[in-house]
Amino acid sequence: MKSILRVCAFLIMATACFSNAAAQGKRLVVIDQDAAGPGGTDMQAILCLINSPDTNVLGITVLTGDAWRDEEVLHTLRLLEIIGRTDIPVVPGAAFPLVNSREYIAKWETLYGKIVYQGAWNYAKGYPVHGPAEIPPMPEGKPTTKTSTEDAAHFLVRMVHEHPHEVTVYAAGPMTDLALAIALDPQFAELSKELIVMGGSINPKTDDPEFSLTPTREFNFWMDPEASHAVLHARWPRVVLTTVDISVKTRMEKDLIEQVRKSPTPAAQYVAKYAEANYLWDELAAVAWLDPTIITKSRKLYVDVNTDRGAGYGNTLVWEPGQQPGLGEVLAEVQDDLDKPKFYKLYTDLLSRPTPAAK
Numbered sequence: 001m002k003s004i005l006r007v008c009a010f011l012i013m014a015t016a017c018f019s020n021a022a023a024q025g026k027r028l029v030v031i032d033q034d035a036a037g038p039g040g041t042d043m044q045a046i047l048c049l050i051n052s053p054d055t056n057v058l059g060i061t062v063l064t065g066d067a068w069r070d071e072e073v074l075h076t077l078r079l080l081e082i083i084g085r086t087d088i089p090v091v092p093g094a095a096f097p098l099v100n101s102r103e104y105i106a107k108w109e110t111l112y113g114k115i116v117y118q119g120a121w122n123y124a125k126g127y128p129v130h131g132p133a134e135i136p137p138m139p140e141g142k143p144t145t146k147t148s149t150e151d152a153a154h155f156l157v158r159m160v161h162e163h164p165h166e167v168t169v170y171a172a173g174p175m176t177d178l179a180l181a182i183a184l185d186p187q188f189a190e191l192s193k194e195l196i197v198m199g200g201s202i203n204p205k206t207d208d209p210e211f212s213l214t215p216t217r218e219f220n221f222w223m224d225p226e227a228s229h230a231v232l233h234a235r236w237p238r239v240v241l242t243t244v245d246i247s248v249k250t251r252m253e254k255d256l257i258e259q260v261r262k263s264p265t266p267a268a269q270y271v272a273k274y275a276e277a278n279y280l281w282d283e284l285a286a287v288a289w290l291d292p293t294i295i296t297k298s299r300k301l302y303v304d305v306n307t308d309r310g311a312g313y314g315n316t317l318v319w320e321p322g323q324q325p326g327l328g329e330v331l332a333e334v335q336d337d338l339d340k341p342k343f344y345k346l347y348t349d350l351l352s353r354p355t356p357a358a359k
Contacts (some may be wrong), residue, residue: 018086026055026056027056028167032173033060033062034119034172036066039271048116048287050088055290062090065220068132073337077146078141085358090148094174094224097174097176100223116209122296152181153177167192168192168194169196171197171231193258195236196286198284201243233328241333243316247281250284262352280347293339294342296333298338299339300334
């Protein structure tokens with residue numbers, strides 16, 4: 001009997017060691033996302049990162065952006081239930097920007113004109129615009145799992161301290177959570193491995209009315225300009241930027257959805273049911289991080305956000321090296337062009353493949 005117990009104990013220890021070794025070989029990432037759902041760019045980007053066999057998603061921090069935080073949290077919890085990954089913590093983040101507000105922008109518009117897209121402040125997917133505490137009906141069903149009791153800023157700081165210089169921060173929403181983490185611990189940014197951002201707009205070639213007349217306004221930077229400014233002045237080892245300029249070269253077309261629909265996996269069927277025809281904003285940032293070879297052209301620019309509260313409030317500011325003000329602006333790798341067929345293939349493959357099992 002003792003020998004059997006010894007063998008069992010050995011097997012358990014060996015399995016644990018193997019699992020730890022396997023996990024150590026994966027790329028560590030925290031997803032900071034304004035997770036509007038179901039479906040859409042936010043959720044599909046989350047799925048790409050979770051479904052990759054090369055990643056270990058440490059957690060998903062959720063903040064107000066495309067929708068209000070509390071409803072986004074529930075959509076994220078439900079997504080993880082559907083794909084069998086409730087082991088990934090969902091951590092509530094900021095419900096409101098540091099300074100900017102819906103009320104202030106309403107006054108700003110009387111001076112400078114209407115802003116087409118304001119996320120949670122003027123858009124609700126299929127439902128009337130509502131307040132931060134209201135939860136519209138959830139087509140995918142309500143979750144039964146719960147969020148982490150930790151807040152996003154503390155979680156982000158804890159992750160980089162537990163895995164110094166190993167954690168990629170993937171940020172595809174407003175920058176409030178990251179700014180709060182920096183305020184909590186000034187070493188947060190430099191203890192990360194890198195920052196991957198979907199944000200900013202420089203000079204997109206498009207007739208989309210949201211960008212053709214205001215080419216430097218982009219929602220993620222605009223919703224919390226003060227937070228964006230703080231993040232873009234932190235000491236990140238590396239910053240990669242997926243802007244509007246490259247994102248509008250992509251599109252979630254019906255044929256891509258139909259390709260994904262062929263897979264019987266829960267993740268693929270979720271996407272096929274709830275995907276929308278739109279630019280692949282966050283998905284491009286995620287897939288390009290997983291495989292940088294899909295980016296065919298990039299350049300290094302210094303980046304900041306206008307915080308002067310005037311007509312340019314929240315707009316993206318960029319400079320060629322040597323022309324920047326020199327006030328601590330971050331030097332970012334800005335993506336300019338991509339291999340679209342390769343991107344679409346990688347994207348559909350990620351959404352179609354079986355989701356890695358829970359840890």
